[in-house]
Amino acid sequence: MNKEKNFQGYLHDKGLKSTRQRDDIASFFLQKDKHFSVEELYHEIKKIEPQIGYATVYRTLKLLVESGLATKCQFSEGFTRFEPVHEGKHHDHLVCLKCGKIIEFKNDKIEQLQIEVARELDFELTNHKCVLYGYCSRCKD
Amino acid sequence: MNKEKNFQGYLHDKGLKSTRQRDDIASFFLQKDKHFSVEELYHEIKKIEPQIGYATVYRTLKLLVESGLATKCQFSEGFTRFEPVHEGKHHDHLVCLKCGKIIEFKNDKIEQLQIEVARELDFELTNHKCVLYGYCSRCKD
DNA sequence: CACGTAATGAAAATGAATTTCAAAATCAAT
DNA sequence: ATTGATTTTGAAATTCATTTTCATTACGTG
Numbered sequence: 001m002n003k004e005k006n007f008q009g010y011l012h013d014k015g016l017k018s019t020r021q022r023d024d025i026a027s028f029f030l031q032k033d034k035h036f037s038v039e040e041l042y043h044e045i046k047k048i049e050p051q052i053g054y055a056t057v058y059r060t061l062k063l064l065v066e067s068g069l070a071t072k073c074q075f076s077e078g079f080t081r082f083e084p085v086h087e088g089k090h091h092d093h094l095v096c097l098k099c100g101k102i103i104e105f106k107n108d109k110i111e112q113l114q115i116e117v118a119r120e121l122d123f124e125l126t127n128h129k130c131v132l133y134g135y136c137s138r139c140k141d
Numbered sequence: 142m143n144k145e146k147n148f149q150g151y152l153h154d155k156g157l158k159s160t161r162q163r164d165d166i167a168s169f170f171l172q173k174d175k176h177f178s179v180e181e182l183y184h185e186i187k188k189i190e191p192q193i194g195y196a197t198v199y200r201t202l203k204l205l206v207e208s209g210l211a212t213k214c215q216f217s218e219g220f221t222r223f224e225p226v227h228e229g230k231h232h233d234h235l236v237c238l239k240c241g242k243i244i245e246f247k248n249d250k251i252e253q254l255q256i257e258v259a260r261e262l263d264f265e266l267t268n269h270k271c272v273l274y275g276y277c278s279r280c281k282d
Numbered sequence: 283c284a285c286g287t288a289a290t291g292a293a294a295a296t297g298a299a300t301t302t303c304a305a306a307a308t309c310a311a312t
Numbered sequence: 313a314t315t316g317a318t319t320t321t322g323a324a325a326t327t328c329a330t331t332t333t334c335a336t337t338a339c340g341t342g
Contacts, residue, residue: 072217074215074217076213076215094258094259094262094264096264097267103262103264105258105262107254107258109250109254110251110254110255110258113248113250113251113254114251114271114273117235117246117248117251117273118235118273118275121235121244121246121278122277122278123235123237123244123273123275123276123277123278123281124275124276124281125273125274125275126238126274126275126276127274127275128271128272128273128274129270129271129272129274130255130269130270130271130272131269131270131271132255132258132259132264132266132269133266133267133268133269133270134259134264134265134266134267134268135264135265135267136263136264137262137263137264140264140265
């Protein structure tokens with residue numbers, strides 16, 4: 001897959017080594033469409049790579065973020081989630097405060113307005129995060 | 142001041158006690174317009190109340206948030222900041238990745254669009270946070 | 283002012299994330 | 313393929329923010 005090649009290229013460019021553990025983590029993670037906690041990912045990888053340690057999962061996720069193939073998400077849960085980047089499509093999130101469900105949304109008008117806000121305040125924008133909290137259709141009532 | 146009365150009222154309604162430490166923390170914090178880390182606030186309060194412990198600062202901030210007089214801010218710094226709520230005016234933040242400067246902004250169109258997004262996805266919105274990251278006028282170049 | 287309850291603060295505990303370090307793995311150059 | 317310099321791994325230790333514990337002290341209602 002293309003993204004895995006990107007990761008290999010990133011490692012090579014940085015003089016880092018390709019290892020069985022890194023490759024297993026990256027190829028598992030990158031083909032999913034999910035907001036993983038490190039714990040969740042660790043347990044999934046454990047099935048493929050039983051000797052894996054948390055440190056390696058943390059370290060590989062850091063590399064994936066640096067390479068642009070993953071993003072960090074902080075939904076006020078007290079820990080960080082990591083999401084594979086698909087097709088460079090940016091999106092924001094709605095988080096259900098009851099069941100924890102995460103819904104993605106994209107709104108070009110909001111993005112555009114954010115750019116305008118930054119320009120008005122003479123700010124050079126690099127990225128943003130926007131999280132809406134509430135109750136999903138199933139949990140509200 | 143009005144907000145301090147609100148805090149007293151909140152404590153009383155919940156059957157909690159007014160104490161010297163709580164009152165000192167609340168009155169100092171509420172009259173500022175700043176995004177405090179717990180450490181910063183702790184050191185400021187220490188000047189007024191030398192025996193204060195971190196636990197009391199944490200506990201009082203939690204009460205201030207519950208009472209609606211403070212909000213939590215998480216700017217990806219690895220710790221939480223707390224901001225006094227002034228006049229019920231909601232706003233979002235721009236954070237400079239170099240100098241750490243925090244700029245507030247308010248954009249009603251963005252707020253309105255967020256409400257629409259939530260409605261379209263059948264989500265009952267309670268709150269949101271939107272943080273723009275980049276470089277401020279002084280740090281960009 | 284006495285009593286029941288709540289709050290305080292020092293220290294210990296927790297939990298996420300990072301670092302350490304000895305052993306193992308990678309990979310470029312032979 | 314073998315070597316050898318260098319990086320990576322993983323278990324355990326460490327860090328750091330935050331929470332909890334618990335004996336002592338303070339509050340405030342009756």
